[in-house]
Every structure is written in C-alpha cells, then in structure tokens.
Amino acid sequence: MPAIKLAPSILTADFGRLADEVRAAEAGGADLLHLDVMDGRFVPPITFGQVVVEGLRKVTNLPFDLHLMVVEPERHIAAYAGLVQTMNVHIEVSPHVNRTLEAIRKLGARAGVCLNPGTPVSAIEESLADVDQVMVMTINPGWGGQQMIPRQLEKVARIRRLLDDGGHAAEVEIDGGVKAANAAKCAAAGANVLVCGSSVYGPPGTVAENLAALRRALG
Numbered sequence: 001m002p003a004i005k006l007a008p009s010i011l012t013a014d015f016g017r018l019a020d021e022v023r024a025a026e027a028g029g030a031d032l033l034h035l036d037v038m039d040g041r042f043v044p045p046i047t048f049g050q051v052v053v054e055g056l057r058k059v060t061n062l063p064f065d066l067h068l069m070v071v072e073p074e075r076h077i078a079a080y081a082g083l084v085q086t087m088n089v090h091i092e093v094s095p096h097v098n099r100t101l102e103a104i105r106k107l108g109a110r111a112g113v114c115l116n117p118g119t120p121v122s123a124i125e126e127s128l129a130d131v132d133q134v135m136v137m138t139i140n141p142g143w144g145g146q147q148m149i150p151r152q153l154e155k156v157a158r159i160r161r162l163l164d165d166g167g168h169a170a171e172v173e174i175d176g177g178v179k180a181a182n183a184a185k186c187a188a189a190g191a192n193v194l195v196c197g198s199s200v201y202g203p204p205g206t207v208a209e210n211l212a213a214l215r216r217a218l219g
C-alpha cells in the first residue's frame with residue numbers, strides 16, 4: 001500500500017488565528033494543506049478565495065490542495081496559478097472538463113477532478129487519462145464536521161480499480177468525515193490522500209495530537 005498523505009482542511013480551523021493553525025499542521029507532520037473555496041452557489045456557504053490563499057502561501061511550505069466548490073471553475077483557476085500545487089474542480093459544474101484540466105496543467109498545477117456522492121463514476125471515466133488526482137466526496141460538500149457516507153468507499157475502490165487497470169497513475173483522495181476510526185478503511189478502499197478537517201481542527205486533541213492519532217490509526 002502506498003504511503004498515505006494527510007491533508008488537513010482549514011475549514012474548521014480558528015480563522016482568527018489562521019496562520020498559527022496552519023503552522024501547527026505543518027509542525028504536526030501534515031503532508032498537504034487542503035483549501036476549501038466555496039462561492040455560495042455551487043454550495044450554500046462562501047468561504048475564502050485568492051487573497052487568503054496568497055496570505056497563507058507566505059506562512060507555510062506545505063503543498064496546497066485547492067478544492068474549488070464554485071460554479072464555472074474554469075474562470076477561477078488562473079487566480080491560483082503559482083500559489084497551489086493541485087487544483088481540483090467538480091465534474092458537476094465542468095461540462096468541458098478535459099479542457100479545464102488541460103488549462104490547469106498549463107498553469108503549472110496538478111489537475112484534479114471531484115465527484116459528489118450522487119455523481120456516478122461514469123461521469124469521470126473518460127477523463128482518467130487527463131487527471132493527476134480523483135477526489136471522492138464522502139459527504140455532500142459545503143460543511144465540515146459531517147458523518148462519512150460509508151457507501152462512497154465502494155466508489156473509491158471502483159475508481160482505484162479503473163485507474164490501475166488503465167495504467168493511470170492518478171492519486172485518489174477522500175474528502176469528508178475522515179476520522180481515526182475510519183482512516184484505515186479509507187486507505188484499504190484505495191485512497192492515498194485523506195482530507196481531514198474536524199478530525200484535525202477539532203476535539204479531542206491539539207492539531208499535532210489529532211494528526212498523530214490519524215497516523216497511528218493508519219499503522
């Protein structure tokens with residue numbers, strides 16, 4: 001099994017002390033930082049955008065994993081060029097996804113595609129050769145702290161198989177409800193990047209303790 005990367009999501013961090021929260025994740029051994037950009041249209045809440053990402057770029061060396069929960073993501077990607085390592089767009093709002101993925105790569109970033117829980121695997125099947133990452137939402141996006149929808153792990157396993165059978169090297173990321181109690185199951189299903197929001201920026205421990213608990217759970 002490949003080494004599992006942990007990607008804390010700052011969505012449930014304390015935004016009054018965001019720089020410290022991000023430094024705590026880096027010091028605690030995070031592999032990536034997951035950034036949830038929401039526009040109030042694709043999902044109801046509005047979070048943050050380029051200005052905040054630019055600010056955070058100065059406080060950490062962690063690679064940034066950008067999750068664009070916005071309509072017309074192709075209009076937003078250029079704003080993050082040079083700031084983030086991976087840009088993930090939702091298939092549900094990307095009618096010309098292959099063009100968008102190509103545009104992301106041209107901007108010098110890795111290209112990822114995300115699927116909502118209700119979106120079938122077939123929606124991305126024709127794009128597997130064009131992605132560096134497939135991100136499976138194991139919650140309906142919009143909020144941190146929700147319970148994982150366990151059936152989505154079967155979808156993760158199917159995507160992993162399709163990638164392996166096709167000889168594609170893309171990573172598989174899970175976003176939503178990842179906790180120490182289910183992290184090993186996520187890895188066993190074939191994911192190698194785990195977004196962890198409330199399980200890092202929430203009880204029971206400090207950011208470092210919570211990250212350590214997730215690592216322990218992964219063995």
Ligand code: DX5
Binds near residue numbers: 178
């Ligand atoms: C929600 C976001 C997630 C969120 C996950 O739409 O995409 O990245 O932060 O939070 P948890 O890990 O608490 O489910």
Ligand code: ZN
Binds near residue numbers: 195
């Ligand atoms: Zn996310």
